[in-house]
Amino acid sequence: MIDIKLIRTQPDLVKENIKKKFQDEKLPLVDEVFAMDKEYREAKTRCDYLRGRRNAISKQIGGFMAKGDKDAAAKAKQEVADVAKELQELESREEVLEAEIKKRMMVIPNIIDASVPIGRDDSENVEVERFGEPVVPDFEIPYHVDIMEKFSGIDLDSARRTSGNGFYYLTGDIARLHSAILSYARDFMIDRGFTYCVPPFMIRANVVKGVMSFAEMENMMYKIEGEDLYLIGTSEHSMIGRFMDTILPEEKMPLTLTSYSPCFRKEVGAHGIEERGVYRIHQFEKQEMIVICKPEDSMDWFVKLYMNTVDFFRSLDIPVRTLECCSGDLADLKVKSLDVEAWSPRQKKYFEVGSCSNLGDAQARRLGIRIKGENGNYFAHTLNNTVVAPPRMLIAYLENNLQADGSVKIPEPLRGYMGGKLYLSENQKG
RNA sequence: GGAGACGUAUCGAAGUGGUCAUAACGGGCUUGACUCGAAAUCAAGUAGCCUCUCGUGGGCUCGAGGGUUCGAAUCCCUCCGUCUCCGCCA
Numbered sequence: 001m002i003d004i005k006l007i008r009t010q011p012d013l014v015k016e017n018i019k020k021k022f023q024d025e026k027l028p029l030v031d032e033v034f035a036m037d038k039e040y041r042e043a044k045t046r047c048d049y050l051r052g053r054r055n056a057i058s059k060q061i062g063g064f065m066a067k068g069d070k071d072a073a074a075k076a077k078q079e080v081a082d083v084a085k086e087l088q089e090l091e092s093r094e095e096v097l098e099a100e101i102k103k104r105m106m107v108i109p110n111i112i113d114a115s116v117p118i119g120r121d122d123s124e125n126v127e128v129e130r131f132g133e134p135v136v137p138d139f140e141i142p143y144h145v146d147i148m149e150k151f152s153g154i155d156l157d158s159a160r161r162t163s164g165n166g167f168y169y170l171t172g173d174i175a176r177l178h179s180a181i182l183s184y185a186r187d188f189m190i191d192r193g194f195t196y197c198v199p200p201f202m203i204r205a206n207v208v209k210g211v212m213s214f215a216e217m218e219n220m221m222y223k224i225e226g227e228d229l230y231l232i233g234t235s236e237h238s239m240i241g242r243f244m245d246t247i248l249p250e251e252k253m254p255l256t257l258t259s260y261s262p263c264f265r266k267e268v269g270a271h272g273i274e275e276r277g278v279y280r281i282h283q284f285e286k287q288e289m290i291v292i293c294k295p296e297d298s299m300d301w302f303v304k305l306y307m308n309t310v311d312f313f314r315s316l317d318i319p320v321r322t323l324e325c326c327s328g329d330l331a332d333l334k335v336k337s338l339d340v341e342a343w344s345p346r347q348k349k350y351f352e353v354g355s356c357s358n359l360g361d362a363q364a365r366r367l368g369i370r371i372k373g374e375n376g377n378y379f380a381h382t383l384n385n386t387v388v389a390p391p392r393m394l395i396a397y398l399e400n401n402l403q404a405d406g407s408v409k410i411p412e413p414l415r416g417y418m419g420g421k422l423y424l425s426e427n428q429k430g
Numbered sequence: 431g432g433a434g435a436c437g438u439a440u441c442g443a444a445g446u447g448g449u450c451a452u453a454a455c456g457g458g459c460u461u462g463a464c465u466c467g468a469a470a471u472c473a474a475g476u477a478g479c480c481u482c483u484c485g486u487g488g489g490c491u492c493g494a495g496g497g498u499u500c501g502a503a504u505c506c507c508u509c510c511g512u513c514u515c516c517g518c519c520a
Contacts, residue, residue: 045482048489055489058501062448077500084500204510228509247478370478377478 119326132319141346166282180417185287189258199238207241210367235261254293287387298381306356319343335360342396354386
């Protein structure tokens with residue numbers, strides 16, 4: 001949500017931003033909000049005046065009653081009744097306007113950063129940088145499910161029976177590898193000064209609405225029947241929600257946190273669930289990082305955050321690249337966003353394994369996350385980024401560490417979490 | 431899940447239908463005075479949001495939202511949360 005003052009003072013800037021995101025259908029909203037806001041403030045001024053009158057006269061009535069002056073009290077009551085009548089009519093208008101303005105403000109996209117490349121959709125995203133050589137070995141790399149099955153590491157048939165498509169059982173060393181990667185990711189971030197946190201895995205509707213747009217909510221969130229609770233799609237939701245309606249002391253900035261959680265997603269959007277494999281699924285686990293900081297620091301943090309992910313993947317010998325989200329592909333709340341993609345030697349292309357976003361003050365404005373500064377309070381900036389999200393990450397891991405003899409190399413940082421093993425080999429029971 | 435108690439500023443807490451809610455009383459914190467310094471003492475200050483005709487303006491917020499009333503922290507309803515006991519469980 002942008003500052004409504006921006007619409008009051010620079011409506012053209014807001015419109016220009018909408019055009020950059022190829023959402024021209026939203027252009028009329030700006031003029032509508034501009035007009036409604038004017039009327040709203042007029043109504044509010046009059047309402048405030050009437051409320052003031054009512055308060056003052058009611059106070060007088062108290063005085064008359066105390067003195068036993070019934071006539072004066074009755075006269076004052078009549079006076080306040082007139083005020084109340086006008087107030088009631090105007091108040092309902094005020095409420096309607098306020099709701100209509102908010103409805104529109106919630107869908108007007110955040111102002112994107114000047115550096116964001118202009119483009120219609122994900123086909124126009126821009127590669128920024130490559131890290132590591134994208135190697136294609138001279139032996140064939142099987143589909144990731146086949147690799148896992150060779151280690152008796154996955155059972156999709158049973159999962160389909162118990163839970164349906166988009167779920168999985170991981171077993172044996174593959175399951176252990178999954179946990180090992182998360183544990184390593186947690187320690188990796190702790191070593192970089194982030195504070196580890198395990199958050200609630202369900203949150204209320206008002207928190208959901210604060211951290212994401214309505215469209216995202218519909219396509220992602222599972223609702224618990226009969227309760228005001230949603231399963232989180234990422235720990236970012238509960239981590240940012242944690243600071244809802246708080247005023248943080250400036251000297252404590254920035255807050256740098258890393259969190260673990262399972263993530264649940266309906267995936268009803270454009271792609272849907274894949275037939276096979278663990279690329280796009282309803283349930284996965286993720287180590288996440290979030291930062292709450294002063295506005296002037298958020299772009300520096302943006303770079304630091306995605307570089308953490310790059311470094312993490314490089315430490316496991318996985319080639320990656322960074323891909324910047326173009327204006328049309330950028331979610332409405334985001335100022336700037338960049339995906340970290342891992343190399344797939346089987347598909348001979350990069351695929352998304354993490355996403356880093358600077359939300360500016362959009363989430364902070366919706367949730368009421370402010371910083372107490374010397375010259376008054378202001379909205380914080382919020383950022384989030386994936387450290388790692390298995391089992392999707394396992395695809396990249398297995399494909400890049402598979403050896404010609406069918407074993408899978410365990411890079412040094414992971415060995416301590418895998419019982420000291422150097423390789424996974426096939427000859428074991430699942 | 432059952433029964434009871436409760437939710438007022440930074441904390442404890444008074445206020446149980448009116449005429450001092452920035453809010454009694456007490457503590458904490460900040461600044462100043464006193465002091466070589468500290469303690470003690472004294473003084474001042476210690477919410478947020480919205481809005482206008484920008485003034486020692488006006489409005490809103492007593493967990494949240496509704497209702498009754500000329501007027502609600504106070505009465506009624508719903509929800510959220512906390513505590514105690516019981517039940518259940520990891």
